[in-house]
Amino acid sequence: MRILIQIISRGPGGGAETQEKIHAGDTVTFGRATDQVLQCNDPRVLLQHATIKISDERVGLTVNSPAQAAVNGRLCRDASLQIGDIVQLGPMLLRRLRTPAGYDAAFSLEPDPRSAVAVKDIEAPKLTLQALGWRKRVWAWVFFLACFGLGLLLPWSGLSGDGALLQSLRGTPLPADGQWSSGALHPAHAELELECEACHAKPFQRVRNESCLDCHSTHLTQHVAEGHPQVDSLMADRCTTCHIEHDEPSTLVQADTRLCTDCHANPAASGFDESVLAVTDFVTQHPEFQVSLLQASSQPITSAMAGMASPAPARLQRLRLDDPRLKESSNLEFPHKVHLDPKGIQAPTGDVVMGCADCHTPTMGGAQFSPINMEQHCASCHRLEFDPAQPERQLPHAEPAEAWRILLGHYSARFLEGYADPLATSAPNRRGTGERLSPQERAVRLGQARARALLVATDIFERRVCADCHTVTRRETDEGPQWDVLPVQLTQVFMPKARFDHASHRTADLACSSCHEAENSESATDVLMPRIESCRDCHGGEPGAAHSRHLVPGECVSCHVFHEETHPLWTPSAKALAQ
Amino acid sequence: MHQSMLDYASRRYLKIALLLCGVSVIAYLWHDPISPPNGGTWLGYTLGGIGAALILWLTALGIRKRAYRSSLGSLQGWVSAHVYLGLSLILIATLHAGFQVGWNIHTLAYVLMMLVIVSGIVGVVAYLRFPEQLSANRAGLNATQMLQEVDDLDQRAERLITNLPIEIGHAVRSAREHTRIGGGTLAILTSRDRSQVELPAADGVIRLQGNDSQNRLLDWLGTQLSRSTDGELSRRISDLINIVAARRVALRRLQRDARVRGWLDIWLYFHVPITFALLGALIAHVVSVFLYW
Numbered sequence: 001m002r003i004l005i006q007i008i009s010r011g012p013g014g015g016a017e018t019q020e021k022i023h024a025g026d027t028v029t030f031g032r033a034t035d036q037v038l039q040c041n042d043p044r045v046l047l048q049h050a051t052i053k054i055s056d057e058r059v060g061l062t063v064n065s066p067a068q069a070a071v072n073g074r075l076c077r078d079a080s081l082q083i084g085d086i087v088q089l090g091p092m093l094l095r096r097l098r099t100p101a102g103y104d105a106a107f108s109l110e111p112d113p114r115s116a117v118a119v120k121d122i123e124a125p126k127l128t129l130q131a132l133g134w135r136k137r138v139w140a141w142v143f144f145l146a147c148f149g150l151g152l153l154l155p156w157s158g159l160s161g162d163g164a165l166l167q168s169l170r171g172t173p174l175p176a177d178g179q180w181s182s183g184a185l186h187p188a189h190a191e192l193e194l195e196c197e198a199c200h201a202k203p204f205q206r207v208r209n210e211s212c213l214d215c216h217s218t219h220l221t222q223h224v225a226e227g228h229p230q231v232d233s234l235m236a237d238r239c240t241t242c243h244i245e246h247d248e249p250s251t252l253v254q255a256d257t258r259l260c261t262d263c264h265a266n267p268a269a270s271g272f273d274e275s276v277l278a279v280t281d282f283v284t285q286h287p288e289f290q291v292s293l294l295q296a297s298s299q300p301i302t303s304a305m306a307g308m309a310s311p312a313p314a315r316l317q318r319l320r321l322d323d324p325r326l327k328e329s330s331n332l333e334f335p336h337k338v339h340l341d342p343k344g345i346q347a348p349t350g351d352v353v354m355g356c357a358d359c360h361t362p363t364m365g366g367a368q369f370s371p372i373n374m375e376q377h378c379a380s381c382h383r384l385e386f387d388p389a390q391p392e393r394q395l396p397h398a399e400p401a402e403a404w405r406i407l408l409g410h411y412s413a414r415f416l417e418g419y420a421d422p423l424a425t426s427a428p429n430r431r432g433t434g435e436r437l438s439p440q441e442r443a444v445r446l447g448q449a450r451a452r453a454l455l456v457a458t459d460i461f462e463r464r465v466c467a468d469c470h471t472v473t474r475r476e477t478d479e480g481p482q483w484d485v486l487p488v489q490l491t492q493v494f495m496p497k498a499r500f501d502h503a504s505h506r507t508a509d510l511a512c513s514s515c516h517e518a519e520n521s522e523s524a525t526d527v528l529m530p531r532i533e534s535c536r537d538c539h540g541g542e543p544g545a546a547h548s549r550h551l552v553p554g555e556c557v558s559c560h561v562f563h564e565e566t567h568p569l570w571t572p573s574a575k576a577l578a579q
Numbered sequence: 580m581h582q583s584m585l586d587y588a589s590r591r592y593l594k595i596a597l598l599l600c601g602v603s604v605i606a607y608l609w610h611d612p613i614s615p616p617n618g619g620t621w622l623g624y625t626l627g628g629i630g631a632a633l634i635l636w637l638t639a640l641g642i643r644k645r646a647y648r649s650s651l652g653s654l655q656g657w658v659s660a661h662v663y664l665g666l667s668l669i670l671i672a673t674l675h676a677g678f679q680v681g682w683n684i685h686t687l688a689y690v691l692m693m694l695v696i697v698s699g700i701v702g703v704v705a706y707l708r709f710p711e712q713l714s715a716n717r718a719g720l721n722a723t724q725m726l727q728e729v730d731d732l733d734q735r736a737e738r739l740i741t742n743l744p745i746e747i748g749h750a751v752r753s754a755r756e757h758t759r760i761g762g763g764t765l766a767i768l769t770s771r772d773r774s775q776v777e778l779p780a781a782d783g784v785i786r787l788q789g790n791d792s793q794n795r796l797l798d799w800l801g802t803q804l805s806r807s808t809d810g811e812l813s814r815r816i817s818d819l820i821n822i823v824a825a826r827r828v829a830l831r832r833l834q835r836d837a838r839v840r841g842w843l844d845i846w847l848y849f850h851v852p853i854t855f856a857l858l859g860a861l862i863a864h865v866v867s868v869f870l871y872w
Binding site: 043044046047064065066067068070073074075090114124125126127128129130131132134135136137139140141142143144145146147148149151152155156159175177178179180181182183184196200203204205206207242244247248249251254256258259 | 613614615617618619679681682683684685687691718719720721723724726727728731734735738758759760761762763764767818821822825828829832833834836837840841844845847848851852853854855856857858859860862863864866867868869870871872
């Protein structure tokens with residue numbers, strides 16, 4: 001098919017110019033795309049705007065959605081074009097012309113003079129965020145500077161100089177250096193919460209031990225004594241290695257076992273001697289408990305010492321509970337078993353059933369026990385009377401020389417008075433008041449009295465009263481016999497290197513005998529401290545470890561302290577601060 | 580065939596991100612520091628370093644996408660990695676903090692980072708959902724064409740109303756003048772049409788009335804058509820109705836286009852400025868930690 005198309009363009013002056021185009025084919029396409037038969041480079045025209053299909057029967061127009069055409073002023077998308085029809089296609093007018101000879105159809109295409117109004121003159125609605133004034137860059141800068149300036153620069157600038165600026169900044173609602181704190185301090189340090197410089201003395205420098213010692217130098221002690229092989233390595237450690245602040249939950253004292261086992265898992269490598277055994281965990285690897293036993297003095301209480309408040313100091317011996325040499329040497333003869341006889345024991349007031357608490361009275365708070373002494377805990381049964389005729393008279397305790405003098409004086413008086421019979425079984429040879437004895441008779445009676453006193457003393461010291469509990473030796477001197485009594489020195493704290501609170505172990509089903517085998521102890525040399533095994537019944541090792549499941553977790557610091565009271569500060573700076 | 584940025588290179592960056600997360604979780608579970616887990620342990624420093632490096636690299640997408648001549652990987656690859664590695668930051672930063680939060684600059688940086696990530700997720704969803712709607716709605720028109728289409732119809736209507744009763748002309752002109760689409764963020768994002776038209780109310784007084792989707796005007800023109808007894812007048816009114824209806828379609832298309840573009844754009848107006856807030860807070864976080872070591 002041959003189709004004739006006249007393309008009319010108008011110049012600025014209104015003059016028309018016509019170009020003729022002959023198209024071979026049955027389809028004329030109109031659009032903005034370059035492959036269109038009739039190409040119109042106007043934004044109001046679609047790439048494929050419309051198609052005219054010519055057949056023998058009709059000339060059909062199809063307009064692609066969303067475009068519309070106005071055929072003779074009527075809007076439509078499909079139309080059959082007659083000769084003389086005018087179609088408005090966007091900004092163009094298409095006319096169907098009378099078909100000239102030799103052609104199958106003819107059209108003309110010209111700009112629509114009515115669509116010359118400039119689109120740009122009409123104000124477009126604001127349909128984008130950009131048009132509404134949304135901006136990225138300006139807000140990016142505002143936010144960046146706000147966070148950077150208020151979060152860092154402002155407090156940092158306050159740090160310069162003497163810190164007065166920072167102090168005043170802290171008084172304002174503006175963010176100060178408190179915003180840098182990653183977590184609250186431990187309640188013990190709460191007062192330092194707003195005084196960062198108390199610990200963070202210099203910018204970009206880690207917290208130094210000196211900052212801690214500013215407050216803690218007076219009562220702080222070291223882990224080992226000066227001269228210990230590990231002193232250098234411990235000196236290199238910082239307080240904050242173990243005492244970490246600003247964490248949540250706040251754990252100022254780290255209980256982690258590894259802090260101890262770093263060295264104690266291999267004591268030899270850390271320079272310890274062989275007496276220090278390896279520890280890795282309370283359950284899996286912890287040596288048997290070691291006790292500090294008093295080795296009571298073997299220097300007896302003699303007349304020379306009479307009246308002295310305390311005997312010679314005892315030596316301390318460290319022994320493990322599985323050591324065959326383990327033996328308490330308190331110089332006391334004391335069987336726990338006899339005293340704890342469930343049937344009761346003979347006492348001046350009748351039979352008495354005794355319990356542990358009769359002698360072992362807890363200290364305030366219940367953690368430890370008060371020291372045991374004769375007057376308070378023994379004397380109600382172990383009475384020091386010597387003359388059945390005068391049971392109210394008692395000998396002084398712990399003063400053998402004085403006791404002998406009392407006995408001698410007592411019987412001398414009695415014999416001079418004529419009470420010859422110490423048991424008062426016969427009537428006294430009473431004389432009238434004021435009757436004088438002759439010197440010979442007096443000497444005889446004093447001699448008898450001395451013999452009686454000696455008899456009684458021997459009985460009391462060596463057989464009946466003192467010897468019940470004490471080791472007594474008799475010594476002959478020029479002035480007569482003397483009795484030496486070894487001083488009793490009881491171990492008060494068996495495990496000074498561990499903390500144990502009896503009060504927290506007082507549960508309903510935990511009797512003293514659960515840990516201390518006193519009922520079967522027949523000798524005072526028995527050490528009744530519980531072995532590690534009995535603790536392990538309830539106490540596990542590291543929390544979370546499989547072997548500690550269902551047990552009370554036990555880290556090293558549950559029982560032991562790092563800062564041993566016996567080791568004063570040895571670092572030079574710390575010493576200087578302490579002074 | 581079109582390939583989503585999520586499926587780029589057989590999801591290579593998803594695998595890398597998952598590997599990074601997996602290694603971080605395993606390290607976190609295995610790591611048993613003396614103190615509660617926090618940013619100050621060796622793992623804390625490591626995760627923090629990785630996180631900070633990631634944040635800087637993710638921010639660099641803004642530079643890379645403007646560097647048209649860059650040969651440093653395809654932009655689609657960058658975006659794919661940006662999405663997956665950006666998401667992995669949720670885990671890495673949380674593990675870095677050891678789940679510790681508070682009212683401080685450190686948690687501020689964390690919260691800002693989370694806001695950036697959340698806005699980024701909105702962006703990913705928008706980019707997966709909306710471009711198809713956008714092109715379906717536009718039907719081959721570009722933004723200018725859509726506006727010109729309305730303009731064309733207005734011109735045609737203007738020509739028609741010169742031969743119509745004056746009140747019809749007034750109504751059509753007022754509807755054009757009071758066409759209100761867009762103009763506000765909410766109006767754009769919800770396609771709200773606040774157009775009005777001046778029409779005689781029930782009492783006969785001409786008043787401004789709501790003309791959402793040109794419905795009020797079309798109703799009124801329909802009434803005028805039904806009342807018309809003159810054939811020529813009826814034909815013209817009918818033509819006018821066609822034009823107004825076509826205008827309504829064109830306006831709706833503009834509105835839908837604006838809504839979709841609004842959603843495609845708006846997340847970025849949060850994503851970018853908050854990213855820069857994060858950069859400021861991140862610098863403050865890192866420096867302050869060592870300032871008060």
